[in-house]
Amino acid sequence: MSSTAVPSPAHEIKRGLITALPVVLSFIPFSLVLGAQAIQKGMSTGEISLLTAVNFAGGSEFVAVNLWTSPPHLFLIALMTLLVNSRHILMGAALTPYLKDLPKRKVISALFFMCDESWALALTDTKNSPGQKFSYYFYLGTALGLYLGWIGFTTIGALIGPIIGDVTHYGFDMAFVAVFLVLLKGMWKGFKMAIPWLVSLLVAIISYCFLPGAWYVLLGMLAGLTVAFIITPYD
DSSP states (O other), X not given: OOOOOOOOHHHHHHHHHHHHHHHHHHHHHHHHHHHHHHHHTTXXXXXXXXXXXXXXXXXXXXXXXXXXXXXXXXXXXXXXHHHHTTHHHHHHHHHHHHHTTSOHHHHHHHHHSOOHXXXXXXXXXXXXXXXXXXXXXXXXXXXXXXXXXXXHHHHHHHHHHHHHOOGGGGTTTHHHHHHHHHHHHHTOOOHHHHHHHHHHHHHHHHHHHHSSTTXXXXXXXXXXXHHHHHHSOOO
């Protein structure tokens, strides 16, 4: 009688790190952009490193850096960060079925290290695994790799920013868009399932054109969620 061996936590963490490596490398261009822009805005290397460590969400970090003044308008930065990060509400909800049976300490760590890329890699791995089983340690491996890589390369960007000048002239910021397109391709499930994405995109574009700040993120999220709720069949 044969039995399927359960992978060890160390094996799954290593597998997660290896899977995340291409994404970590793709982080280099736009993390350098973030670090360099932070220095140009008057932040210190320690401040941008602390920001990326505490608020692990690249989009809101770019918003915070662009809004940075001396002294900083903390309430405005916090509000814009909340709006940009509102998409994490949906991401956390999508992870809930896989985290509900885990100890609270694991749930908290999973949610703290969650970012768009680790979330997408973990769900794609779950979809492609036998029995669609979620691997917490695979997820942790991807998240830790992305977390440490993001902080490290952003710090390097802050250190070399004054030397290389405005790195956006080299087109590094396009890597941000490219990464998300690749992640979306990996999660493609057909046109019908993409309808909420398209509605969310359309609402976000319209909101961006007519509303100031980062309201387009929240409105796009709510529009996509509403459409997904309407078109999803229930037994």
